[in-house]
Amino acid sequence: MSNRAELLERAAESYEKASLPLDAGRCYLAAGLVLRAAQCFENGGERETAAAAYRKGGAAEAAASIFIELGRPDDAVACHEGVGDLLSAGWVLALHTGRTAQARALLSDATFATTAGELRRALGLSLCAARLRGDPAELVRVVERCAAELPSISPLEARADVRDWAVQVADQVGRHDLSARIHAAAYHARVPNAVARWRGWAAAMLGDTFGVPDRPLPNED
Structure with missing residues (x-):
């Protein structure tokens, strides 16, 4: 980790201790600590930003869960498909959209x-x-x-x-x-x-x- 990243991480930790999760999240994101940033954004109520960070950090399930709560099932499906989880993608389609035939196709292909x-x-x-x-x-x-x-x-x-x-x-x-x-x-x-x-x-x-x-x-x- 570079000196700049280390300083950003320390700053983020200080912001967390001061109960400033959004500032902490921005510092973690700048330091490349995406999942820690996502947690801070979620704690600070920036759920859309948190979902995007979770998705970028490979935490597809966490991202999809937030997108569903935000009423954005298509984004949740994209998260699951992005990591090859056809089972969860098909489930979201079946439960949260009217695209039943597409849901059935994904579920049928799931392993x-x-x-x-x-x-x-x-x-x-x-x-x-x-x-x-x-x-x-x-x-x-x-x-x-x-x-x-x-x-x-x-x-x-x-x-x-x-x-x-x-x-x-x-x-x-x-x-x-x-x-x-x-x-x-x-x-x-x-x-x-x-x-x-x-x-x-x-x-x-x-x-x-x-x-x-x-x-x-x-x-x-």
Whole structure:
């Protein structure tokens, strides 16, 4: 690192200590520390700038997440496609746009090496099928399969991903009964934060948390 870059990094650290994240972000960016800059921009509320920095730094998922929150799904898709993640690109198209046929094409071309990846692709394709055919039968089968296989998925973070995708798919077609089943499966599979996510979903979607556990199962990490 050059002397100039070192000075910029020190300046950025000083700005962070002074609770000036945007100034820190600009200094980190000038020093070539793109991901640290992105974090500062995000902390300072400059979410569009943060997304661009995350994308430049190769953190496609972080960038895409912000673009989705900003209502810019096409930019999120571009982030995922830029790193060859057709599964996530197709999922964003399926969930956040009306371009179902394009979403199905990307999901069909996606490759994966894990059960979690296979289930996530199946969820995306089943959502596309439900929209194109007007029949959720395939979607119901896939979500029920996710609930059955959730306890065997490793690592725990992958279980959470499958849980989240399955809930979103079920909610998209108004099958909150399936969403609740997935949350229950995640609870029994000891997915991290399963109780909080289940209760938050129930409050938002059903207006009530009656019957939802208020604490994890014993020995949950």
